[in-house]
Amino acid sequence: MKAKTRRRYLALKIDSKEKISQKELMNAVWDAVLRLYGEYGASKTSLALIRYDAEKNLAIIRVAHTETEKIRAAVATITEIASKPAATHILTVSGTIKKLCKKLESNFKP
Amino acid sequence: MKRRFADLHLQPNLSDVEQTKNMLSKASELGYRLVAVPLPMVSIENFAKKLTTTCQENKLDFSSRLDLKPKTPRELTQQLRKFRRRVEIVAVICESKEVARQAAKDHRVDLLNFPATDPRKRFFDKAEAELASSSIAALEIDIKPLLTLKGPARIRLLAALRREVAVAKDHHVPIVISSGAASPLEMRKPMEMAALAALFDLDKPAALEAVSKTPFTIFKRNREKLKHNFVAPGIRLIREGSDCL
Numbered sequence: 001m002k003a004k005t006r007r008r009y010l011a012l013k014i015d016s017k018e019k020i021s022q023k024e025l026m027n028a029v030w031d032a033v034l035r036l037y038g039e040y041g042a043s044k045t046s047l048a049l050i051r052y053d054a055e056k057n058l059a060i061i062r063v064a065h066t067e068t069e070k071i072r073a074a075v076a077t078i079t080e081i082a083s084k085p086a087a088t089h090i091l092t093v094s095g096t097i098k099k100l101c102k103k104l105e106s107n108f109k110p
Numbered sequence: 111m112k113r114r115f116a117d118l119h120l121q122p123n124l125s126d127v128e129q130t131k132n133m134l135s136k137a138s139e140l141g142y143r144l145v146a147v148p149l150p151m152v153s154i155e156n157f158a159k160k161l162t163t164t165c166q167e168n169k170l171d172f173s174s175r176l177d178l179k180p181k182t183p184r185e186l187t188q189q190l191r192k193f194r195r196r197v198e199i200v201a202v203i204c205e206s207k208e209v210a211r212q213a214a215k216d217h218r219v220d221l222l223n224f225p226a227t228d229p230r231k232r233f234f235d236k237a238e239a240e241l242a243s244s245s246i247a248a249l250e251i252d253i254k255p256l257l258t259l260k261g262p263a264r265i266r267l268l269a270a271l272r273r274e275v276a277v278a279k280d281h282h283v284p285i286v287i288s289s290g291a292a293s294p295l296e297m298r299k300p301m302e303m304a305a306l307a308a309l310f311d312l313d314k315p316a317a318l319e320a321v322s323k324t325p326f327t328i329f330k331r332n333r334e335k336l337k338h339n340f341v342a343p344g345i346r347l348i349r350e351g352s353d354c355l
Contacts (some may be wrong), residue, residue, distance in 0.1 A: 023339050035260075036309070069314070076302035079257050079295070087295045089140070090302065106324065 006065040009050065009100045012075065014057040016086035022052040024082040025059060026110050032074040043072060050097065058091075060100065069094060113318065114327035115300035116144035118199060118221070119252060119288030124150065124157055129293070131164055136294045144329060146175040146199050154196050171278040173329050175199040177223070183212035190218045198332045207233045214241035220328050221286060222247050224274075226255035229266045234274040237283035246331075248277050250326060251310075252290030253303050271310035286328070287310065287320040294355065329334060 016021055026049050033042045043069040050060040063071045078088045094100035117137060122130040124147070139146050142344060145165065149157045158174040165172035176197040180186040185219055186202065186209055198259060201221035204210035210233040213219045225233040234249060242249070243310075278285050287307055291297045298306070300321045307317035334340055339347040 069308060072302060072305035073308060075308055077257055077299050087297075089299055092315055 002061075005046065006095070007046070007062050008065045008068045008093055008095060009073075009097050010061050010063060010071065011091040011100055011104055012061060012091045013058040013091050014059065014081070014086060015089060016081065016084055018058070018084040018086070019054065020057065020081050020084065020086065021054065023047065025049070025052065025088075028078050028081040028086075029061065029075060029088075032077050033071065036074050036077060037070060041070065047071065053101070060097065065095075089094075114143040114286055114326060115141055115322050116146075116329065117289050117291075117300075117321070118144075118146040118173065118286060118325045118328075119223075119250065119290045119298075120145050120147050120297075121202075121290060121292045122147065122276070123292070128163070130292045132294050133291070133297065134164050134170060135168050136297050138170050140297060140299045142170065142173040142300065143325060144173060145175040146325075146329075148175050148177040149197065150200070151176065151193065154193075158197075162167050171329075173198045175201060177203055178323065179205065181206070182208055183208050187216070188211050190216060191209045194218045195336065198329060198336060201327070204233055210234070210238055211241060214238050214247055215245055216247075217243070217245050218334065219247045223248040223250045226252060226259070226267055232270045232274065232278060235307075236277055236281070239277045239283050242283045243281040248284040248286045249274065250286045250288055251275075251320075252288055253295050253298060253306055254292070255289035256306055257296060257298075257308070260291050263302045275310050275312050278289060278354075279316075284324045284327075285316070285320045286325050286326075287312075287317065303332075 031043060046064040048062045050062050052059045072090055075088050075090060080086055092100060092103045096102060114174060120133055122133045124130060144203060147161055162172045174197040176193050180189055199220050199224035201223050202219050203223050204213055205225060213222055224234060259267055287303050289297050302313060303321050304317035325336050341347055
């Protein structure tokens with residue numbers, strides 16, 4: 001029987017003076033992953049957006065637990081989102097959304 | 111014990127006070143405890159004083175740093191003679207092989223930095239590593255070019271860095287990872303810098319050391335040396351004159 005894929009949830013903080021939409025953010029993340037690891041590498045990440053708060057510039061993304069460090073590196077290479085200067089930082093990583101939100105506490109509530 | 115992180119290469123525009131303050135507060139926010147900013151040769155003490163105050167407001171330790179960019183080995187030794195006792199960290203931007211070799215064997219040099227944009231100017235090879243391992247110089251890798259370069263230029267840089275890291279590991283040359291950031295948007299968290307180091311085959315424990323233990327060791331060693339009571343490593347002046355009896 002195939003073992004269940006373990007996942008990690010990453011809280012992202014988008015550092016930009018401009019407004020960034022959910023689509024623009026995910027395009028930038030995918031673009032960074034593709035540029036660094038190619039399509040084969042990107043296919044292993046199981047990358048998905050879980051939540052996005054445009055007001056607080058916070059996002060939760062899900063990745064395969066083996067690929068967390070790769071995503072951390074890829075996300076760090078983002079210097080612009082939709083041609084707007086920006087940076088993204090990983091605030092915290094957790095195995096469940098519940099725990100992630102607990103860690104974020106007042107910063108980000110689902 | 112909780113790991114403390116350092117970024118020894120922040121490059122704010124020192125004439126822009128607001129930007130400098132923003133970068134230092136950002137460094138604190140990102141989790142750094144020690145930062146170093148290259149100071150202009152003309153007014154080292156003046157800028158160092160101002161930056162120390164700003165860093166204290168942000169709960170940061172500040173280390174004065176000087177980036178030397180000599181054209182000849184002779185110019186390098188002259189500059190080292192003049193400035194070594196005035197700053198805590200001396201980095202040499204090696205733009206020629208002769209300068210790189212002189213910098214690697216000189217005990218007064220802390221960091222060896224190579225231009226990122228031109229792979230032909232990265233002179234960190236086996237001979238350089240051997241010289242550096244017999245002195246105390248560490249290899250400094252800036253993260254900024256990895257963020258700003260795109261396509262073939264970044265590929266060439268990653269290949270060069272991978273080669274250099276392998277050589278440094280073989281010869282036990284310490285590696286320091288710095289941001290080289292000139293604006294707050296170019297700054298990254300220590301864990302992100304460590305993750306980026308995996309791109310040039312630096313494993314996670316070594317990468318974390320390169321942003322924490324290694325820079326702190328250099329900083330502590332040099333701060334100790336610049337104290338008035340320092341005589342030699344491990345020897346300090348405790349009392350002098352009639353106090354000795």
